[in-house]
Amino acid sequence: MKNNVMLKNEGDKVVVKLLGVLDEEVTFAAYSLNGAPNIVFDFSDVKGINSCGIREWIRWIGPHSKVAMVYKNCPKIIVDQINMVDGFLPSNGFVESFYVPYYSNETDEEKHILFSYGQEFSENGIHYPTQVLDSKNNPMDIDVIESKYFRFLQKGLNKKVS
Template sequence: MPLQLSFSIADKTTTLLLKGSLNEYASALDGVEVNPQFDLNLDLKDLISINSLGIRNFHSWIYSIECQRLRLLHCPRVFVNQMNLVDGFLPPKTEIESFFVPYFSEKTGEETSVLFTNFLEFKKVDGKLKLNFPQVLDSKGVPMEIDVIGEQYFRFLELYS
């Protein structure tokens, strides 16, 4: 699915929703600018994939954007992986508001993604990251396990929270 964008503006904040694949064909970001006096929220809940050329295009674009605050919402696992792999993927002013964490049930084979939100499931206290893991149950009522290696998956929060 090609990358599609939708915009909304309210209260000096531009929200940009990215939907589809961020790849070499994703020219939708080319020429996109925001009011430098506004905040920018990037909602990534409908981003389904990202490849190396998409990473390069996104990186170039995001560093060219001037805004007051840059916040990311609903970051999917594919995006979190890139934040952890690519050094300097996002500008230092970036704030992560929410992201998805995959869970898995060995008993039923069920998978789900749970939204972690700043100040609820994660926050910085005295410069240290604190995580609050919600209990997630499968369809049989059995607790599910986080389906990532925590030390690696949550590493991006040290930079962007």
């Protein structure tokens, strides 16, 4: 069995760390989320996902509609699925932090900046970092179509459940 999932109980929540590529070999079903009052999914070490992984993810989290779920450290590939695929972020899910691509036209450098709830975004909108610089101290531009990339925020899909 491929080891893509690490579960850890931390007080009143279960922290689930996802690892590597979420593909047709991942067996989420082997990890029970039953009984967890709050679940935090940490995507910081996710390298990729395919269509089977997307399906298995939705199948795994789908039955837990009454549990508060927090997604953190979402890489771009996960943000894409949140925006594109119904149910990838369920109605009881909340994105606490996610990465946003920045690009330097001077040096062609790419950076992914972490946007966190309460700092770079909140219910009041997006509060962009003052400056993101490349290795030569040139300002970098946000490198997404904001209406598409921040869609899950703008459409009220992201609701913090206390």
